[in-house]
Amino acid sequence: METSAAQARRQAVRRTLEQAGGPVSATVLAKQFSVSRQIIVGDVALLRAAGEEILATPRGYVLGRRPAGVERRVACIHRPEEMEAELNAIVDAGGEAADVIVEHPVYGQLTGILGVRSRYDVQEFLRRVRADSARPLSDLTGGIHLHTIRCADEQTFERVQKALKIEGFLLDM
Structure with missing residues (x-):
């Protein structure tokens, strides 16, 4: 069974990506949330499975948004x-x-x-x-x-x- 701490962390990861001005690496997120990089990779996979459009770029994760233009x-x-x-x-x-x-x-x-x-x-x-x-x-x-x-x-x-x-x-x- 999943803990509410893990759910809260995933939502915090999502908010961090939403507020970021650019890509955020799994390493940076891991340090920010005091967990391993692999935990962040798993969190992102679960967020994607729940319907979040999170893209992995060479410089880190970004929320998928349709830009103007x-x-x-x-x-x-x-x-x-x-x-x-x-x-x-x-x-x-x-x-x-x-x-x-x-x-x-x-x-x-x-x-x-x-x-x-x-x-x-x-x-x-x-x-x-x-x-x-x-x-x-x-x-x-x-x-x-x-x-x-x-x-x-x-x-x-x-x-x-x-x-x-x-x-x-x-x-x-």
Whole structure:
């Protein structure tokens, strides 16, 4: 049987995410609530099972919210070593690389949450990739992938598309 302390902690975790200005890592939450990181991971899993839309980004958990503005997908292709240039093209044009999506032959659609909005975010993402010796999801598909791009308005999205096209990252049909 679950304790009321565990239920109260989960609601406090949810409130913390709701009030946060950005992602909050499981490690930070664990310290805040004086529990292990694994307890927080379990709490988040239970919150998700109860219907909370909590996303795990490379920088921590965020509550899933539909932002104002424009959200569109673009099909891209590039080599792994061009990932930084692609992400910088998106953020420099004023967009956010919300996620990366690939089509896996066995598992179907695989989505990785990015939440990359600035050059700082790009550098932090790449630092984590290097630290974990991780390969991009697009390695599974010969470099072909989708990005969900979030922008303030349609003109900004067009600027992002143009920047990706100039760099040669848009997949030609």
